[in-house]
Amino acid sequence: MNARLDVIKTCKLFIGGAFPRTESGRSRPILDGDDRVIAHACVASRKDLRNAVEAARKAAPAWLNASAYLRGQILYRMAEMLEGRRDEFANAIATTTDATPAKARKEVEQSVDRLVRFAGWSDKFQQILGCQNPVNGPYYNFTVPQPTGITGVLAPSTPSLLALVTLIAGPLCAGCTVVAVASEDTPLPAVLLSEICATSDVPAGTVNILTGQRAELIEPMASHREIAAINGANLTPSQRTGIQSAAADNLKRVHLAKHTEDQWEDDELVASPWNIEPFVESKTIWHPSAT
């Protein structure tokens, strides 16, 4: 009678810095390569999405007003925490996807590096996206980027961790708070990523992660008037059209990419200031010049 029972983690949502179960009470099994159930993931409802947006709205002023330097530090802290749990993440990816252990490990390392890259950009993209404008008069005229607002993230199925990290980090870097819908097929890495957020000085509500069915959550996300931008990837043509028409109501910034697995590894393509630019608005300020 010495056999020990495994203590299996309950996978929950991540809303407002807490880990609630879905209000709908629904879940679906997460299977390993041999189709054995290793966990159950919450299937978030539109009410969970609404709650997540409330949390993101509460968190928005503090994140917006945090200095760019601090936002960079926090993104770097996420990288540190992820680095420390590489094995667990690689294991989660290798167990629940087709990836080999080596490929899974590489994806985790790239995710760490991706966070570091955005951490670096967070107090530098302003120099690329902002400018000083020549004007006819004794004035300086500056254009500075400001965060757009709450951003909804729709992560593709694969790569389940790297794509999610990339899509979240861009808006975070811009100063937006995020409500993310994780990979529908392999949500386990996203569940672990919420633990990274919870332990790396990311203020509660700044990042909210839901697991569930993309098709169910797209409509309420796209039509929610509090959400100001959407960052999604690899959606079907009808999903893209649906998002664009619902988003038109409150003039959301809609940024929908289509990338192959290899392209997610390309820093220049998916992690440059041009991946931050869709989530900023330009503010122009006049200032009298000294001369």
Next chain:
Amino acid sequence: MQPGRNHLVDSVMVKQRAAAFTKRSIKTEAKSSGLRLAISMLDLTTLEGKDSPEKVRSLCRKALRPYEGTIDPPIPSVAAVCVYPSHVRTAAKVLAGTGVNVASVATGFPSGQYPLEVRLRDVTAAVEAGADEIDMVINRGAFLAGRHSEVAEEIRQVWQACEGAHLKIILETGELETYDNVRRASDLAIEAVDSSGVLKDGDVFIKTSTGKISPAATMPVTLIMLEAIRDHYLDTGVRIGMKPAGGIKTAKQALHYLVMVKETLGDEWLTPDLFRFGASSLTNDLLRQLLKGITGQYMAMHDFSEA
């Protein structure tokens, strides 16, 4: 009620009973009519040192037309606007003839720590300036010191000074320490006004809080006060009104309170003449939920006017 009858409150049961009202499922048409009813019961309130005439006017406009857009049937106006006495004239000017009342806090709100003559003058001034309703605070110091007859006498004098204006008696339950005291203060306030002449339904309200003290309105405290109102109604046939104030911020909470009123006092009390919410930020959440039901779309806070 019989003099000297002392109601003791079972605090475990009152909490459990109050929590039970939050378990009701209210959906679709019931929800939408509940939200509309809650809007019509609002006392839109601004009680800040920095209140200005324009802030009060803007609050009055919000009271008359809570939502700028058009929906069918139209969203009702709120019940009253609640301000400090110095802003009563401003509010009365905007609200005259609209059916929305002007309520004024008085009697040295929120502390009530002033000589009685000053507190009574405060009431008279507010009534003369055009207040339809007076929100008075009881003398908590005297109440807690056991000088109950003094508190009752002061309430009687304030009620006389109201001269036809409706009176809401603020018990400031957050300072009364125990549930027993809440019940005792409710009975005392109701008896004080009842003993000074014939009361009509809705002439007098009892109100939980000033909104300046935490905790403000809670469901158990409101339930105790509703029970005092019920017992008085069963004894005399007169309907006293109820106003929870402060701390009710979400539409869901408001619906819970309406359920509690319905299940404690019955449908007769589900009218702005007998039940009010003292709140300001609640308005936009009620509107947000109402519009969600109509449009199917989640609204943003910035879709609604402030104030």
